Amino acid sequence: MERGHDIVLFGATGYTGALTAEYLATNAPRELRWALAGRDRDKLEAVRAELAEIDPDRPLPEILLADADDAPSIRNLAASARVVITTVGPYSEYGEPLVAACAAEGTDYVDLCGESAFVDRMYVRHHETAVRTGARLVHACGFDSIPHDLGALFTVEQLPEGVPLHVEGFVRAQGNVSGGTLHSAVGVLSDTAGTRAAARERRALEGEPEGRRVRVDSRGRPRTRLARGWTVPLPTLDPQVVVRSAAALERYGPDFSYGHYAAFRKLSSAVGTVGGMAGVMAAAQVPPLRERLLSLRPPGAGPTEEQLANGWFTVHFAGSGGGRRVHTRVSGGEPGYGATSGMLAESALCLWQDDLPPTSGQVTTAVAMGEALIRRLPRAGVDFEVLRTVED
Ligand SMILES: NC(=O)c1ccc[n+]([C@@H]2O[C@H](COP(=O)([O-])OP(=O)(O)OC[C@H]3O[C@@H](n4cnc5c(N)ncnc54)[C@H](OP(=O)(O)O)[C@@H]3O)[C@@H](O)[C@H]2O)c1
Numbered sequence: 001m002e003r004g005h006d007i008v009l010f011g012a013t014g015y016t017g018a019l020t021a022e023y024l025a026t027n028a029p030r031e032l033r034w035a036l037a038g039r040d041r042d043k044l045e046a047v048r049a050e051l052a053e054i055d056p057d058r059p060l061p062e063i064l065l066a067d068a069d070d071a072p073s074i075r076n077l078a079a080s081a082r083v084v085i086t087t088v089g090p091y092s093e094y095g096e097p098l099v100a101a102c103a104a105e106g107t108d109y110v111d112l113c114g115e116s117a118f119v120d121r122m123y124v125r126h127h128e129t130a131v132r133t134g135a136r137l138v139h140a141c142g143f144d145s146i147p148h149d150l151g152a153l154f155t156v157e158q159l160p161e162g163v164p165l166h167v168e169g170f171v172r173a174q175g176n177v178s179g180g181t182l183h184s185a186v187g188v189l190s191d192t193a194g195t196r197a198a199a200r201e202r203r204a205l206e207g208e209p210e211g212r213r214v215r216v217d218s219r220g221r222p223r224t225r226l227a228r229g230w231t232v233p234l235p236t237l238d239p240q241v242v243v244r245s246a247a248a249l250e251r252y253g254p255d256f257s258y259g260h261y262a263a264f265r266k267l268s269s270a271v272g273t274v275g276g277m278a279g280v281m282a283a284a285q286v287p288p289l290r291e292r293l294l295s296l297r298p299p300g301a302g303p304t305e306e307q308l309a310n311g312w313f314t315v316h317f318a319g320s321g322g323g324r325r326v327h328t329r330v331s332g333g334e335p336g337y338g339a340t341s342g343m344l345a346e347s348a349l350c351l352w353q354d355d356l357p358p359t360s361g362q363v364t365t366a367v368a369m370g371e372a373l374i375r376r377l378p379r380a381g382v383d384f385e386v387l388r389t390v391e392d
Helices: 015-027 041-054 071-080 096-105 116-133 146-156 179-189 192-206 237-248 267-284 287-295 305-310 335-353 370-380
Strands: 005-010 034-038 062-065 081-086 108-111 136-138 165-174 213-216 229-233 255-264 312-321 324-333 383-391
Touching (some): 005 015, 005 062, 005 071, 005 335, 015 041, 015 335, 041 062, 071 081, 071 096, 081 096, 081 335, 096 136, 108 335, 116 136, 116 192, 165 229, 165 237, 179 287, 229 267, 237 255, 255 267, 324 335, 370 383
Parallel strands (some): 005 034, 005 081, 034 062, 081 108, 165 255, 213 255
Antiparallel strands (some): 165 312, 312 324, 324 383
16 A cells, blocks of 8 residues: 555653664665654654654654644544654553554554553554554564563574473663653553553453463462572563464464563662562552652653663573473663664664564564564673573
């Protein structure tokens, strides 16, 4: 189908959106026909002016005005693109009109959503439409959940086929939080009942894979030599995404389980982080404390250049099954924004350009792009390695 743009980036004036624009202006093929979208023309012009300085010979993106609160402008955006990237969040607040429009228009869609209730609601409301139109709706194309989803896939690919498999992921990271992420996280923590209700509604509709078993099992170990540290189960969107990939792909075998953990060198850091999270969770329930929390970082603000340069992440995976054990690692630069903007942009480029298995509807990164995206990610500084294989 002929569309005016290959890729439209919605939210280009925000903290992560501007980094994603910079990544595309530096790394995308020159023939890419793309646009920066947002609600404020002056701000969009300012972002475009900065891109012009990266490479004066490269064609600049067009500008497209669209507001999440103005449905026709969102429909127009979705109809004009082959792939839409959106960094307009919190997604629970602003995201649904664009998901609905992309599903209706058959437009591929990628976002940075780590809000599981939003992902579940979008599945319930728009998956079927997207299956009909052929749109691929891929949430969580940043640090949530690419290293974990594709790292688990990469680990599974090192193990025998057709046998029960267990994989564990151990995450260590150094990074900071933007205003958009803080507002999204506090939104999630203040509505745990809504999150549970959305998950129930999805389960009732989605069912289990036929003749196979997949599940999250984070009962694992308090300590791991693999990631050299103490571990704490990490109940983010990531393990849900990993088991959704396992449910969709036969390669994960007849009985697949996944455990997801944060790893800390020192026990005191593990205890401090758990205590800190409990404090944030408690504060998110009380409106005046929630407002205080949100005021710590306003929308648009994010890590400094120095913080971006010093950030890093590693995810160690232990996989076992069929008489083999493997140790793999996914690693990269500053997780939340540096590596994330590259992962998001490469996901969109992958959907636009690569020869991929035919999929549609709400799909994970492993299902929609899998190997093709793993091959692309070293360009964004995200590497996949096999560190050890042992035959039992
Ligand atoms: N999971 C991950 O790995 C990960 C990593 C990074 C970010 N994120 C998520 O990405 C999202 C963005 O984060 P951020 O820090 O980049 O946020 P941000 O700097 O606050 O940017 C938000 C963007 O949304 C735009 N926007 C807000 N309301 C709008 C509306 N009604 N219509 C059109 N545009 C609107 C803003 O435009 P204006 O400039 O006009 O205000 C801005 O461009 C958050 O949900 C965050 O949680 C996730």
